[in-house]
Amino acid sequence: MCGIFGIFNVEQAQKYAFYGIYALQHRGQESVGIAVSDYEKINVVKKTGLVLESISPKDMETLNGNIAIAHVRYSTAGDLGSANAQPLLRKTSLGPVALVHNGNLVNYNTLKAQLQEKGINLYHTSDSELLLALLDAEEYVPEHIRLHPEDTTLLPKVFYALSKVKGAYSVIYMFKDRLVVARDAFGFRPLLVGRLKNALLFASESCSFDILGAQLWREVKPGEVIVVDKKGIRSYQLFQQEKKAMCIFEFVYFSKPESYLFGDWVYKVRKAMGIALAKEDDIIADIVVPVPDSGLVPAIGYSQQKGIPLELGIIRNHYVGRSFIEPTQELRDIKVLMKLNPNRAVLEGKRVVVIDDSLVRGTTSKKIVSMLRRAGAKEVHLRIASPPVVGPCYYGIDTPTKEELIANRFTKEEIQKFIGADSLKYLSLEGLRGCVKDANEFCDACFSGVYPVAYEDTALRIR
Numbered sequence: 001m002c003g004i005f006g007i008f009n010v011e012q013a014q015k016y017a018f019y020g021i022y023a024l025q026h027r028g029q030e031s032v033g034i035a036v037s038d039y040e041k042i043n044v045v046k047k048t049g050l051v052l053e054s055i056s057p058k059d060m061e062t063l064n065g066n067i068a069i070a071h072v073r074y075s076t077a078g079d080l081g082s083a084n085a086q087p088l089l090r091k092t093s094l095g096p097v098a099l100v101h102n103g104n105l106v107n108y109n110t111l112k113a114q115l116q117e118k119g120i121n122l123y124h125t126s127d128s129e130l131l132l133a134l135l136d137a138e139e140y141v142p143e144h145i146r147l148h149p150e151d152t153t154l155l156p157k158v159f160y161a162l163s164k165v166k167g168a169y170s171v172i173y174m175f176k177d178r179l180v181v182a183r184d185a186f187g188f189r190p191l192l193v194g195r196l197k198n199a200l201l202f203a204s205e206s207c208s209f210d211i212l213g214a215q216l217w218r219e220v221k222p223g224e225v226i227v228v229d230k231k232g233i234r235s236y237q238l239f240q241q242e243k244k245a246m247c248i249f250e251f252v253y254f255s256k257p258e259s260y261l262f263g264d265w266v267y268k269v270r271k272a273m274g275i276a277l278a279k280e281d282d283i284i285a286d287i288v289v290p291v292p293d294s295g296l297v298p299a300i301g302y303s304q305q306k307g308i309p310l311e312l313g314i315i316r317n318h319y320v321g322r323s324f325i326e327p328t329q330e331l332r333d334i335k336v337l338m339k340l341n342p343n344r345a346v347l348e349g350k351r352v353v354v355i356d357d358s359l360v361r362g363t364t365s366k367k368i369v370s371m372l373r374r375a376g377a378k379e380v381h382l383r384i385a386s387p388p389v390v391g392p393c394y395y396g397i398d399t400p401t402k403e404e405l406i407a408n409r410f411t412k413e414e415i416q417k418f419i420g421a422d423s424l425k426y427l428s429l430e431g432l433r434g435c436v437k438d439a440n441e442f443c444d445a446c447f448s449g450v451y452p453v454a455y456e457d458t459a460l461r462i463r
């Protein structure tokens with residue numbers, strides 16, 4: 001999971017990129033980077049850590065221009081650390097090109113070998129580098145595309161790169177004088193277009209436009225390539241494909257609730273998941289308690305549908321950083337308790353339905369249930385606003401291996417026992433599918449086990 005941002009045609013583009021990518025901080029906390037072009041040269045700053053803490057005013061002084069791209073990283077492919085932080089910058093036959101990528105390519109090793117045969121080297125261990133290295137390989141223009149005279153040099157190389165990679169990509173290339181933006185044919189990851197006066201913006205989620213006062217214009221379509229330069233905006237439908245596979249987990253967890261993507265508002269869909277879960281559930285309880293923050297929106301839907309009051313029975317501490325002091329065995333729950341604190345005032349003596357967005361390993365849920373009991377809850381019923389996670393993601397989400405997924409190792413009854421809840425219920429797969437406009441346009445492989453793109457090989461980091 002990563003966040004990407006781009007802006008064209010604004011003075012001090014670096015400042016817009018800084019705040020635009022800050023709004024996407026929830027999509028990646030490992031590293032941040034900004035690249036800026038003044039039409040002559042491209043400068044890049046990359047740091048590990050959070051946007052506000054890592055990029056200093058001094059760093060910002062090294063950047064100035066009218067075009068910028070930015071990235072926050074939560075690594076899924078390649079090593080951790082700053083070497084693979086983005087934007088990646090590479091000298092190509094088209095001049096220097098910077099790139100930001102959200103997604104995961106599933107034919108990394110095959111393409112790497114093919115490039116090496118052609119004498120084209122990769123210098124990083126991230127799959128994203130392929131999208132740059134392939135610019136120096138060959139050219140490709142499909143028959144149905146008629147190129148604008150401005151695009152005849154550059155786009156055949158970009159089209160070739162995009163036609164070779166398989167998997168998930170929402171990507172922004174920054175050349176010295178233009179941006180080229182693309183989304184894979186399945187549309188796995190979101191990418192939206194915004195407008196601010198004469199500037200054009202691109203971002204993983206619409207919340208990025210809100211912070212800048214920009215207007216959401218539209219989404220980059222699956223399979224579409226957009227070029228923006230001083231001559232204007234040009235759009236090409238590079239891939240025509242009926243089947244789409246937009247990531248349903250964006251609605252379950254990743255995206256911010258106020259964002260718009262995949263043709264819908266995240267809040268609306270997430271709330272619908274809570275409503276659907278309530279319709280499938282016949283439990284009797286006194287209060288509904290969300291696990292903050294991601295359980296909050298489905299809990300609102302659940303509470304309204306059931307007519308059971310919503311109470312903030314768990315309070316989140318928003319000032320948690322990293323602790324280097326390892327807790328003792330007795331303090332083993334400290335990491336969860338540092339973040340989430342029970343609210344005894346509403347829990348004591350109550351039959352509690354606690355709502356979380358998803359259940360992956362189960363270890364945090366176990367701690368939450370025991371925390372609620374210690375705070376006086378009479379009964380704790382765990383409700384999950386998505387189906388059991390049964391498979392890893394190969395398309396850009398950092399999920400555990402199949403063996404680490406609790407739903408693969410135990411039955412529902414065993415999981416309930418492990419977690420210590422009085423009952424456990426998931427939203428059904430059908431229920432989840434009913435919450436989006438057209439379920440056939442979505443990937444739900446981690447819930448259903450049906451993968452829309454075969455994973456030949458991958459740079460996926462197995463943890």
Ligand code: SF4
Nearest residue numbers: 247249393443445446
């Ligand atoms: S496997 Fe799951 S997380 Fe990955 S793209 Fe599909 S729905 Fe999203």
